[in-house]
Amino acid sequence: MIQEPPAVAPPRCTSLSFTPRYGEEVVGGAEDLARRTAEELASRGIEVTALSTCALDHHTWRDHYAAGATSLNGVEVIRFPAVTRLGEPKVRKAVQAVASGEPAKKKGRSSGCPAS
Numbered sequence: 516m517i518q519e520p521p522a523v524a525p526p527r528c529t530s531l532s533f534t535p536r537y538g539e540e541v542v543g544g545a546e547d548l549a550r551r552t553a554e555e556l557a558s559r560g561i562e563v564t565a566l567s568t569c570a571l572d573h574h575t576w577r578d579h580y581a582a583g584a585t586s587l588n589g590v591e592v593i594r595f596p597a598v599t600r601l602g603e604p605k606v607r608k609a610v611q612a613v614a615s616g617e618p619a620k621k622k623g624r625s626s627g628c629p630a631s
Contacts, residue, residue, distance in 0.1 A: 527562070530556050530561055531565075532549055532552070532563065534549040534567055535567065536570050536571060536573060537587075537592055538550070541571060543573065557588070557590050566593050567594050568597035569582050
């Protein structure tokens with residue numbers, strides 16, 4: 516008599532993704548690719564968890580989404596509050612200077628970089 520091999524459960528596949536912002540309305544190439552990849556894996560039966568902040572906007576990093584676990588298109592999304600110092604005057608001034616292309620200055624002297 517031939518014996519059948521015992522049934523073996525298929526291996527459990529899981530995936531963990533981290534992106535600073537996660538959601539359908541999030542703008543950004545890397546964020547969009549991460550979300551679409553996670554959703555594709557989930558559609559193939561792989562358990563996917565995405566870790567992200569509650570932020571939607573990468574300029575302000577203000578919390579937009581609720582903190583905690585939710586599900587989006589088959590992906591478990593765990594969000595946590597975004598902690599940022601962008602509201603502090605010195606940090607905001609530095610960010611604005613970098614964004615405008617201003618050369619860096621140190622107390623009374625220039626950075627030594629030629630002005631463009």
